[in-house]
Amino acid sequence: MHREGKQLKSYEYINDFNIEGFQTDLISWFEREQRDLPWRKDQDPYKVWVSEIMLQQTRVDTVIPYFLSFVEQFPTIESLAIADEEKVLKAWEGLGYYSRVRNLQSAVQEVHEAYDGIVPNTADEISKLKGVGPYTTGAILSIAYGVPEPAVDGNVMRVLSRILSIWEDIAKPKTRKTFEDIIREIISKTNPSFFNQGLMELGAIVCTPTSPSCLLCPVREHCQAFLDGTQSELPVKTKKTSVKDIPIAVGILKTKDDKFLIHKRADTGLLAKLWEFPNVEVLKGLTLPTNQLQEFIFNEFQVEASIGAIVSTLQHAFSHLTWNMTVYAGVIEGDVKETERLKLVTIDELESYAFPVSHQKLWKEYRTSQPI
DNA sequence: GATTCGTGGGG
DNA sequence: TCCCCAAGAAT
Structure with missing residues (x-):
């Protein structure tokens, strides 16, 4: 294993990695085991977008009731674009990180006016929208439009750190780019949506931060950390300053x-x-x-x-x-x-x-x- | 690159 | 109790 120290190129991490086998095992597991969540009812780009913003740094169980009432109040791009800001903030009350919803409404207004109400489908255009960063860009593109773009969140970094035995500090912004490079090489071109969602779902319910359920893991035969017994040491994450x-x-x-x-x-x-x-x-x-x-x-x-x-x-x-x-x-x-x-x-x-x-x-x- | 931006749940 | 965290982005 590589351990700490040097930073490898993305292709060095996937030497000897069975890409196709991994894709198949991950996607078929996601098809079998994915949770029934309200934003998975369809692939409406607007609703995918709303769910991804709500899910930033926020647990699924917390988001569900907010998502349901939000899309009921504001079911379309236009309805949110013309909504009263006070009502929009009220719909977000208690969810935290309130700039998310102010940026969302602002970006939705941009889509309403500049894109005729259609969420754009290129990374260039999507990532210019307020509140839409690298992760959300990839999530919308892959889930709503089937474009093979990486969507690297905390789950993906944790899961891949273990599978490929990557000992880089996931708290450093630079590390995310390494993971994006890796994803570009291993993402399924035929089903990027389930590939990305499968990685996140795996991180959420199997490959958890503490005590991962390796014996239930559909891709454990691809996992270097499981082979080495280092799953509890990965990922490497430095802690932040006091309050x-x-x-x-x-x-x-x-x-x-x-x-x-x-x-x-x-x-x-x-x-x-x-x-x-x-x-x-x-x-x-x-x-x-x-x-x-x-x-x-x-x-x-x-x-x-x-x-x-x-x-x-x-x-x-x-x-x-x-x-x-x-x-x-x-x-x-x-x-x-x-x-x-x-x-x-x-x-x-x-x-x-x-x-x-x-x-x-x-x-x-x-x-x-x-x-x- | 480091800090700012919320909240509720779980070990 | 305390600390870490959970599908990040903006500054």
């Missing part, structure tokens, strides 16, 4: 007629364009958190509020940082000048705004702890 801890003071502010103040986040960055309750990062060593929150709300929104008791404290972990939130109930004293990004809404009206999970949680705490 920052950020203290946040949040105000749930109510008017005398029971309306709540909500704010729409900036157009870029974390949780862009989602709604939230007014909040500020607490800087230690200054004044009291309640004073910082009160001053922030006055300076930012020209709203006079008196901050009251702590409703709850809760943590919310993102992939790269953690919010330590202290939630205060408060009362709005003066009047509020509402804008596109600042609104007073009733409890019922809150339902139609898209909030990140962190603020859904603190609202729930508030509702269960406060008297009506």
Whole structure:
């Protein structure tokens, strides 16, 4: 085996590899064992596209209900192209990585206008669409159009690392290109769709990150790691840096007629364009958190509020940082000048705004702890 | 190339 | 509890 150290050319990894036997075993297994998933009902390029965006860094079980309701609400390119952005974000609420759906709608509008509503079928055109990178380009081309393009995701890198005993760090962007080169040489030209999906399906249900089910694997006779007994050491993946801890003071502010103040986040960055309750990062060593929150709300929104008791404290972990939130109930004293990004809404009206999970949680705490 | 972008599940 | 992760892309 090659082990760590040098980086080989793609053709060096597939010396003596039984390409045709592998293709046949993989594809026939996929035909037998593939899961019954809602985006596999047909090959509508739009629905393939939507599913691939949703599945980015997201589990299948999580995606299924979102996919079903999304394609029901927005069944076609045109329906999504002309949809209200607020409703689109609401349909994505809780799914995370919200720029995915903003980019999707933007790209769908591009297809609607520049391609007459037809998803293009060349790598050049597809990969220019917002939110469509190398993986999604290959996935749409192969699954919807039967074009033999590589679709290299985490599954494919894990599976191929084991099968071909590749000891390169899959956390490095450069490594993905090595795998794409390999796929170009071994992909089935007659059924690239099932070949690509078969690799991913295998990674999802057999060749799993920990304790892979090698004895059930349809391609174990092609697998170098199984032969060497190194399947638990592969793939090589360096871990990423630790997360920052950020203290946040949040105000749930109510008017005398029971309306709540909500704010729409900036157009870029974390949780862009989602709604939230007014909040500020607490800087230690200054004044009291309640004073910082009160001053922030006055300076930012020209709203006079008196901050009251702590409703709850809760943590919310993102992939790269953690919010330590202290939630205060408060009362709005003066009047509020509402804008596109600042609104007073009733409890019922809150339902139609898209909030990140962190603020859904603190609202729930508030509702269960406060008297009506 | 390294960092930013969410969330819920599982070992 | 904690940490890793899951069908990545943009910056």
